[in-house]
Amino acid sequence: MHLSTKSFLQALNLNVGRCKTYSKRAPYLAVARRILNKPHILWIPKCLGNVCNNSGSIKTRRFFSFKVCSLNKCHAKILIMLTYFSVKYIDVTERIKRRLEAIHDKYTSSLHSQQIRFGDCVYFEENGCIFRSKAGDDGRAEVLLSTEDLSFHDALVQRIRISPNQRYMATGIKSTISEESTCIVVKLDDLPVVERIIPNVFSFEWATSDTLFYTSQKNLQCHDVFLSCFGIGKHTELVYTEKDPRFFVDIYCTKDKRFLTINSNSKTTSEVWLVDCHHPFNSPILVQQRIKGVIYHVEHRNNEFYILTTYGEPMEYKLMKTPVSSCGIENWQSVYTVKEKTKLVDLEMFSDHCVMFLKYCSHLYLNVISLASHSVQSIKLPAWACAFESEPHPEYTTSTCYFRLTSPIQPPIRFAYSLVENNLVEQAEQEVPITMNCCTVRLEAKSKDETLVPITVFHKTNSIELHRKPLLVHVYGAYGIDLNMSFRAEKLMLIEDGWILAYCHVRGGGELGLGWHKDGCMMSKHKGLHDLEACITLLHELGFSQPKYTALTSLSAGGVLAGALCNTAPELLRAMVLQAPFLDVLNTMLDTSLPLTIEEQEEWGNPLANEKCVEYIKSYCPYHNIKPQHYPSILITAYENDERIPLVGLLNYIIRLRKAVMDHAGNTNKKVPHVPAIMFDVQPGGSHCAPSCEDSLYEVCPFILHFHN
Numbered sequence: 281m282h283l284s285t286k287s288f289l290q291a292l293n294l295n296v297g298r299c300k301t302y303s304k305r306a307p308y309l310a311v312a313r314r315i316l317n318k319p320h321i322l323w324i325p326k327c328l329g330n331v332c333n334n335s336g337s338i339k340t341r342r343f344f345s346f347k348v349c350s351l352n353k354c355h356a357k358i359l360i361m362l363t364y365f366s367v368k369y370i371d372v373t374e375r376i377k378r379r380l381e382a383i384h385d386k387y388t389s390s391l392h393s394q395q396i397r398f399g400d401c402v403y404f405e406e407n408g409c410i411f412r413s414k415a416g417d418d419g420r421a422e423v424l425l426s427t428e429d430l431s432f433h434d435a436l437v438q439r440i441r442i443s444p445n446q447r448y449m450a451t452g453i454k455s456t457i458s459e460e461s462t463c464i465v466v467k468l469d470d471l472p473v474v475e476r477i478i479p480n481v482f483s484f485e486w487a488t489s490d491t492l493f494y495t496s497q498k499n500l501q502c503h504d505v506f507l508s509c510f511g512i513g514k515h516t517e518l519v520y521t522e523k524d525p526r527f528f529v530d531i532y533c534t535k536d537k538r539f540l541t542i543n544s545n546s547k548t549t550s551e552v553w554l555v556d557c558h559h560p561f562n563s564p565i566l567v568q569q570r571i572k573g574v575i576y577h578v579e580h581r582n583n584e585f586y587i588l589t590t591y592g593e594p595m596e597y598k599l600m601k602t603p604v605s606s607c608g609i610e611n612w613q614s615v616y617t618v619k620e621k622t623k624l625v626d627l628e629m630f631s632d633h634c635v636m637f638l639k640y641c642s643h644l645y646l647n648v649i650s651l652a653s654h655s656v657q658s659i660k661l662p663a664w665a666c667a668f669e670s671e672p673h674p675e676y677t678t679s680t681c682y683f684r685l686t687s688p689i690q691p692p693i694r695f696a697y698s699l700v701e702n703n704l705v706e707q708a709e710q711e712v713p714i715t716m717n718c719c720t721v722r723l724e725a726k727s728k729d730e731t732l733v734p735i736t737v738f739h740k741t742n743s744i745e746l747h748r749k750p751l752l753v754h755v756y757g758a759y760g761i762d763l764n765m766s767f768r769a770e771k772l773m774l775i776e777d778g779w780i781l782a783y784c785h786v787r788g789g790g791e792l793g794l795g796w797h798k799d800g801c802m803m804s805k806h807k808g809l810h811d812l813e814a815c816i817t818l819l820h821e822l823g824f825s826q827p828k829y830t831a832l833t834s835l836s837a838g839g840v841l842a843g844a845l846c847n848t849a850p851e852l853l854r855a856m857v858l859q860a861p862f863l864d865v866l867n868t869m870l871d872t873s874l875p876l877t878i879e880e881q882e883e884w885g886n887p888l889a890n891e892k893c894v895e896y897i898k899s900y901c902p903y904h905n906i907k908p909q910h911y912p913s914i915l916i917t918a919y920e921n922d923e924r925i926p927l928v929g930l931l932n933y934i935i936r937l938r939k940a941v942m943d944h945a946g947n948t949n950k951k952v953p954h955v956p957a958i959m960f961d962v963q964p965g966g967s968h969c970a971p972s973c974e975d976s977l978y979e980v981c982p983f984i985l986h987f988h989n
Contacts, residue, residue, distance in 0.1 A: 383769040387691035396672060398442045405437045410451060424472045425464065427453055445489040448510060457965030459923065463494055475510060483530040487540050487560040493531050499875040500923055502529045505542055520553060520564055525878045534580040535629045535676045541578050547882035550575045568609045579629045581651060587612060588627060595794050597624045599634060616649050616656060621792045623762065626670050631677045633699045637668045639791065642722045642734050644668065646697060657702055664690060664720055666736065666765035688771040688781060689718055689738055717741055718775055725818040728810040734785040735815050737824060740775055751780045751825030753816055757788035757808040758837035759883060760797030780824050786811035802885050805900050809844045816852045828854050835859040843902025846911055853912040860918055860968055864903040864929045875923060906936045908944040913957040924968045934960045
């Protein structure tokens with residue numbers, strides 16, 4: 281994924297939210313394998329029959345000492361290192377592992393490598409190394425950088441930027457076990473040499489051949505922009521500081537390389553400052569002073585600014601333009617407006633065209649805008665496609681737009697669209713006829729207020745008796761972010777095993793445009809919960825599984841709706857798996873010492889200033905609504921030093937939930953069929969929802985182990 285308009289769109293949510301991810305693979309845990317092979321903290325009040333007795337107390341076979349991680353003694357008492365699992369479950373896990381590895385190797389081995397064409401050179405990343413080769417010089421490539429050689433073990437290469445004269449390369453390296461990111465500047469002489477290592481860098485761009493601008497990140501916040509000169513008179517200076525804690529700053533270079541933009545974004549408001557790449561040491565110039573509720577992003581072409589913005593009616597994105605000499609909002613002229621209830625996924629600027637990647641009524645489209653005539657060509661993409669994967673850094677003057685289409689069970693397929701000939705061509709790199717063996721069903725559930733909520737369902741083509749098949753439901757519903765609909769090897773394996781996958785596109789997410797998000801945030805969070813309940817109910821009514829075979833999964837801020845549903849309608853589910861979930865909304869939003877609380881008031885509200893907001897958050901907050909009743913089995917994973925989702929809050933949730941489960945089991949007069957498993961896995965490191973590739977093979981293990989138990 282290139283960091284252009286998509287970066288801007290995601291900066292409004294990912295960069296400042298509790299949902300930030302660095303990997304498309306968001307796994308859970310392979311319970312048996314990890315207990316035997318990787319030390320971690322696991323609390324299992326009730327799990328498998330041969331581990332726990334019927335009352336839910338623990339019958340452990342072996343204990344090990346562990347570090348308490350600054351938790352109080354009450355919490356420490358419930359953390360147990362458990363190393364017992366029966367041969368049966370180890371066997372199941374190993375079989376799953378082998379199958380997933382085979383699928384992963386077959387379909388995803390080379391799909392996500394970054395590749396940049398710059399002049400007659402191609403730069404690409406592979407296995408933590410960055411290479412350079414001459415175009416057409418097959419098989420010969422020089423190593424420019426090795427993360428292992430620099431002691432960045434298990435690091436991800438996130439961003440590569442080449443200076444205009446190709447003398448320097450800047451590379452963003454992200455640890456897989458923390459949120460720390462580092463910029464490494466390499467001088468590309470005959471023998472590449474590391475010129476400088478800059479810690480805690482979020483984004484960076486070259487303004488000239490030896491002048492690098494970068495943002496510094498601290499406590500999950502980005503407020504400062506620096507300039508570093510690597511030529512004559514080497515020095516570093518501060519060029520911009522954002523003083524409002526609600527705003528997050530990143531930088532981006534326009535596609536024609538004429539301007540560098542300093543983008544300061546909150547959830548609802550933007551402000552952009554410009555650096556002239558011809559005069560990088562001049563003070564940045566303001567495009568338009570921030571106006572509450574107006575978001576905008578700036579591109580440049582032929583002495584005009586093209587501005588993607590929410591300014592004006594209707595409440596969707598619009599493409600506007602204005603002369604460089606008079607860039608204030610009063611001079612913005614409309615070029616194109618995105619249709620209502622349409623999701624703008626990405627935008628690419630070329631020298632003569634603008635390509636918008638859109639989602640409307642669950643289908644994907646390209647809208648190609650001629651920047652000379654302002655005419656629009658709309659291309660509907662294949663019905664099976666659920667997500668775009670745009671290729672990084674397309675050349676500004678090219679006449680072809682390349683991108684990939686994918687779905688949760690379809691590996692990415694490359695397409696080329698000719699901007700001149702208006703021709704779309706599939707460029708299959710391997711045989712991937714997955715969609716022929718799977719049905720994609722698009723439904724709409726009627727929510728409590730009569731709003732129709734989209735659902736995307738996948739199941740094996742020849743499946744019979746779908747009401748007896750296990751169902752895995754996905755939900756998110758926050759920050760205007762869509763559910764991740766990209767290919768996952770785990771999902772394909774579940775389909776092959778007869779599972780049904782359902783993706784509920786509830787309000788609070790972004791699948792139906794800006795209004796869809798606004799209708800599910802702040803004092804409207806209940807709408808997302810009603811949407812989720814309506815979706816699962818409709819699936820069961822239509823014969824897609826039944827409650828005793830239904831599991832729900834989500835991560836981070838998606839835990840709010842998932843956890844709330846467990847409190848209000850636990851009878852709809854058998855199991856739930858949450859990764860680094862946000863479960864204590866009220867206490868978090870009351871604590872301004874946490875790094876994201878002030879930034880996120882535009883999503884959840886400000887209970888510090890509004891008593892009605894306190895009561896509203898309390899009415900849906902998963903932690904505050906736990907009560908004695910029969911809950912589904914729940915597995916929660918967490919990361920030891922996660923700054924976005926503090927571990928103590930999750931421990932408090934687990935304690936309260938376990939007490940409610942046991943109170944219900946002890947007080948009910950009816951025979952309880954089974955006491956649900958309440959499992960808590962704490963993994964090392966501080967990264968949020970960004971585990972290793974090996975771990976990604978095990979997302980499905982908890983579900984399979986549970987439903988086969």
